[in-house]
Amino acid sequence: MADTTSLYKRKxxxxxxTFFIKDNQAELLLCAHKYDFDIQFFDQMAEFVRTxxxxxxxDLYVVDLDVLYNMQLDDNRTMFLGDLLRRLPQQHHYVYLQxxxxxxxxxxxxxxxxxxxLAYAEKPIANDVLVDKLFNLFAQRKRDETSVVLYLGDQVRFDTALLATQQVNLIHHPDVQTLHLVVKQMQPDVVVIEDSHYLRTEVIAxxxxxxIEVDPSLEIVLxxxxxxxxxxxxxxxxxFDQILSLTDSDVLTHQLLNRISKIRTDKNLISKDRATGLLNKIGFKKRAQDVIRRASRDKVALALAVIDIDKFKTINDTxxxxFGDIVIKRLSLVVGAHMQENxxxxxxxxxxxxxxLWDCTVQTARERVDKMRLAFGDIAFEVSHIETRHFSFSGGLAAYPALKTENELFLYADEQLYEAKQSGRNRICG
Incomplete structure (x- = not known):
C-alpha cells in the first residue's frame, strides 16, 4: 500500500x-487511519523520549501509566511517576491512560x-472510542481559522492583543440599531452585548x-x-446563550477564549470530514457563501472545480x-498541496x-487542476507485494461571476464532470 509516512498528516x-501494543496495535491503526492520523508505538522510555x-x-503523545510497573531505571530502581514526568520533553502535552x-x-x-x-482517560477503553477521543483533541488544538467576535458596548473590556494571538478578531460596533446588519455581513462566531445596550433594546437577541441568513450556531453573550x-x-x-460578569480583563478574555475553543470544536465536528480532515459538504457550503460575498465586494474572479476518482467502485470491489479509503486520503493530500491561502x-x-479557487479564471483553474491530475496519476499504489497500480480522476469547472451562487457553480461544474467522464475520463472539462 501507499507509504503511510507521507500519507497521514498527523501522528x-x-x-x-508490550502486551498492550501486541493486543491492540492492528485495530488501533485501522481506526486511526480512518481518522487520517497514524500511531507509532513504543515500549521503551528512552526511545519514546528520543523520538x-x-x-x-x-502531534499527540499518549502514555499508558502501567509502564511504571514494567520499567526500571539505570540503577535497577522501579520507575516512579516523578521519574517519568522528568524524562518527558516539556515542550509537548500528554494524554495519560490510567x-x-x-x-x-x-x-x-x-x-x-x-x-x-492535555487529557487523561480511564481504562479499559475501547479502541475505537480512544481513537475518536484523540481525534477530538486534534480538532480542539487546530487553529487554522480566524474566529470573529462582534462587540456591542461603549468600551471594549477584553484584551484584544491576547485574542489576536489565538486568531480571534474582535470588532467593536457601538450602534445597536445597525447591529443586525453587521452580523449579517460579518457572520461572527460570537456577539457580546453589554447590559446597558441590552436594556435599550431588549429584543436584540x-x-x-x-x-435566516445568520449562522444558526451564532452565540450571543450578555x-x-x-x-x-x-x-x-x-x-x-x-x-442569550451565556451571561458573563464584568471582571478583570485577563479573566474575562480567557472566559471568552474558552467559549470560542468549544465553538471551534463543535464546528470542526460538524463541518469537517473525519477521514481526510477537509471540509465536508455542510462546511464547504457555509464557507463558500462567505468567499463569494468577499469576491463580490472585492471584484475578484473565482473558479469552482468538482473532481471524482475514475472507476472508484472497481477499486473498492477489487x-x-x-484500500479505497487510502486512495481517497492520498488524493486529498495531493490536491491539498496545490491549494493556496484563500x-x-x-x-x-x-x-x-x-x-x-480564489482570484482564479477558468483557464488558470484548468491548468492548476490538470497539474493535480498529473501528480495524482504519478502515484504508484501497491495493490499486492508484487504489483502496483496508478489511478486517475476527472474534473469539471465553473466560473464566478458568470455564475453567481455556490449552487449554480456546483451544478454547472458537475455537468462538466459528467462530460469528462463520458468523453473518456482522466481529463478536465469546463
Whole structure:
C-alpha cells in the first residue's frame, strides 16, 4: 500500500507495555487511519523520549501509566511517576491512560495536570472510542481559522492583543440599531452585548437569531457590568446563550477564549470530514457563501472545480473499501498541496471533491487542476507485494461571476464532470 509516512498528516506517539501494543496495535491503526492520523508505538522510555524530542509539538503523545510497573531505571530502581514526568520533553502535552484505581487518586491527577497533561482517560477503553477521543483533541488544538467576535458596548473590556494571538478578531460596533446588519455581513462566531445596550433594546437577541441568513450556531453573550439576577434571567429568556460578569480583563478574555475553543470544536465536528480532515459538504457550503460575498465586494474572479476518482467502485470491489479509503486520503493530500491561502477544499462524500479557487479564471483553474491530475496519476499504489497500480480522476469547472451562487457553480461544474467522464475520463472539462 501507499507509504503511510507521507500519507497521514498527523501522528500519535504511544508509550505502553508490550502486551498492550501486541493486543491492540492492528485495530488501533485501522481506526486511526480512518481518522487520517497514524500511531507509532513504543515500549521503551528512552526511545519514546528520543523520538518525542524531534517530533512535531502539534502531534499527540499518549502514555499508558502501567509502564511504571514494567520499567526500571539505570540503577535497577522501579520507575516512579516523578521519574517519568522528568524524562518527558516539556515542550509537548500528554494524554495519560490510567486504571480505575489510578484515576480515583486526586493527587495523581493534580500531578499530571501540573505537568503538561492535555487529557487523561480511564481504562479499559475501547479502541475505537480512544481513537475518536484523540481525534477530538486534534480538532480542539487546530487553529487554522480566524474566529470573529462582534462587540456591542461603549468600551471594549477584553484584551484584544491576547485574542489576536489565538486568531480571534474582535470588532467593536457601538450602534445597536445597525447591529443586525453587521452580523449579517460579518457572520461572527460570537456577539457580546453589554447590559446597558441590552436594556435599550431588549429584543436584540431575537432580532439577530430570526434572520435566516445568520449562522444558526451564532452565540450571543450578555456582559453584565453589575450584578442583576432579574436582568440575567430576562436576557436568558430572550435568547442569550451565556451571561458573563464584568471582571478583570485577563479573566474575562480567557472566559471568552474558552467559549470560542468549544465553538471551534463543535464546528470542526460538524463541518469537517473525519477521514481526510477537509471540509465536508455542510462546511464547504457555509464557507463558500462567505468567499463569494468577499469576491463580490472585492471584484475578484473565482473558479469552482468538482473532481471524482475514475472507476472508484472497481477499486473498492477489487481491493476492498479500506484500500479505497487510502486512495481517497492520498488524493486529498495531493490536491491539498496545490491549494493556496484563500482557496477552499472539501470532500463532498465518497470519491468526490470540490474546490473553490480564489482570484482564479477558468483557464488558470484548468491548468492548476490538470497539474493535480498529473501528480495524482504519478502515484504508484501497491495493490499486492508484487504489483502496483496508478489511478486517475476527472474534473469539471465553473466560473464566478458568470455564475453567481455556490449552487449554480456546483451544478454547472458537475455537468462538466459528467462530460469528462463520458468523453473518456482522466481529463478536465469546463
Amino acid at each position: 500519535v506517539y504511544f508509550l505502553a507495555q 518525542a524530542v524531534q517530533a512535531d509539538p502539534e 486504571t480505575e484505581k489510578q484515576s480515583g487518586r486526586f493527587l495523581l491527577q493534580k500531578m499530571l495536570v501540573d505537568n503538561n497533561c 431575537r432580532v439577530l437569531k430570526k434572520n 456582559l453584565q457590568t453589575r450584578p442583576d439576577t432579574a436582568l440575567a434571567r430576562k436576557a436568558t429568556d430572550s435568547g 481491493w476492498g473499501h479500506y 482557496d477552499l477544499l472539501s470532500r463532498f462524500g465518497g470519491e468526490e471533491f470540490v474546490m473553490l
